[in-house]
Amino acid sequence: GENVEQHPSTLSVQEGDSAVIKCTYSDSASNYFPWYKQELGKRPQLIIDIRSNVGEKKDQRIAVTLNKTAKHFSLHITETQPEDSAVYFCAASKSGGSNYKLTFGKGTLLTVNP
Amino acid sequence: DGGITQSPKYLFRKEGQNVTLSCEQNLNHDAMYWYRQDPGQGLRLIYYSQIVNDFQKGDIAEGYSVSREKKESFPLTVTSAQKNPTAFYLCASNQGYNEQFFGPGTRLTVL
Numbered sequence: 001g002e003n004v005e006q007h008p009s010t011l012s013v014q015e016g017d018s019a020v021i022k023c024t025y026s027d028s029a030s031n032y033f034p035w036y037k038q039e040l041g042k043r044p045q046l047i048i049d050i051r052s053n054v055g056e057k058k059d060q061r062i063a064v065t066l067n068k069t070a071k072h073f074s075l076h077i078t079e080t081q082p083e084d085s086a087v088y089f090c091a092a093s094k095s096g097g098s099n100y101k102l103t104f105g106k107g108t109l110l111t112v113n114p
Numbered sequence: 115d116g117g118i119t120q121s122p123k124y125l126f127r128k129e130g131q132n133v134t135l136s137c138e139q140n141l142n143h144d145a146m147y148w149y150r151q152d153p154g155q156g157l158r159l160i161y162y163s164q165i166v167n168d169f170q171k172g173d174i175a176e177g178y179s180v181s182r183e184k185k186e187s188f189p190l191t192v193t194s195a196q197k198n199p200t201a202f203y204l205c206a207s208n209q210g211y212n213e214q215f216f217g218p219g220t221r222l223t224v225l
Contacts, residue, residue, distance in 0.1 A: 001173075006156075009154070032211060034213065034214075042218070043204065043216040043217060043218050043219060044157070044204070044216050045216070046213045046214075049213065089156060089157065095211045100145060100164075100208065100210065100211055101147065101159060101162050101172070102159075102214060103159075104149075104156045104157040104158075105156055106154060106155060106156035107154075107156050
């Protein structure tokens with residue numbers, strides 16, 4: 001089955017700096033890669049996703065890049081703010097039949113210091 | 115906020131007891147999922163269901179059971195066979211090849 005590795009497990013940055021979180025996946029058939037943000041005690045919420053037919057996607061201060069050849073994808077947050085502090089999860093899945101289950105990385109705890 | 119509800123928010127279980135966690139959605143989604151979250155372990159899939167009256171085991175199904183009698187509901191039973199059930203349990207749903215929406219979670223503690 002699919003295996004998703006996520007690094008780093010913790011990341012601390014100063015407000016205004018950029019943050020980068022990286023994930024690798026094992027199944028070359030995976031074609032959907034979402035990123036979720038989970039604040040303490042809350043539910044995970046989708047912040048951005050990318051499908052394998054594109055290499056990059058941006059939404060304001062957040063961007064995701066995908067390298068299908070190397071089987072890795074990354075989350076980039078620019079101009080970080082204290083409210084960006086949370087746990088971020090990457091995930092991967094593949095379409096096919098009726099199976100759309102996600103495999104998650106273990107998460108990155110991002111701390112943005114004011 | 116949501117469209118997916120979980121109850122209760124907190125649940126305490128004595129050893130040897132079965133407990134059932136509720137998950138309901140009004141998003142008309144076909145697929146529903148149960149995840150377990152432990153510190154440093156991410157989200158691990160317990161069971162999922164793509165359609166009513168059908169479900170499949172995920173990566174850590176041992177000691178758990180589910181049913182899917184209605185499209186809106188996907189209850190999870192944590193049985194006495196689950197040796198380490200203390201965790202945060204999250205239910206999710208989606209439609210096809212799209213975003214999974216999560217419920218607020220149930221925190222289960224074994225006394």
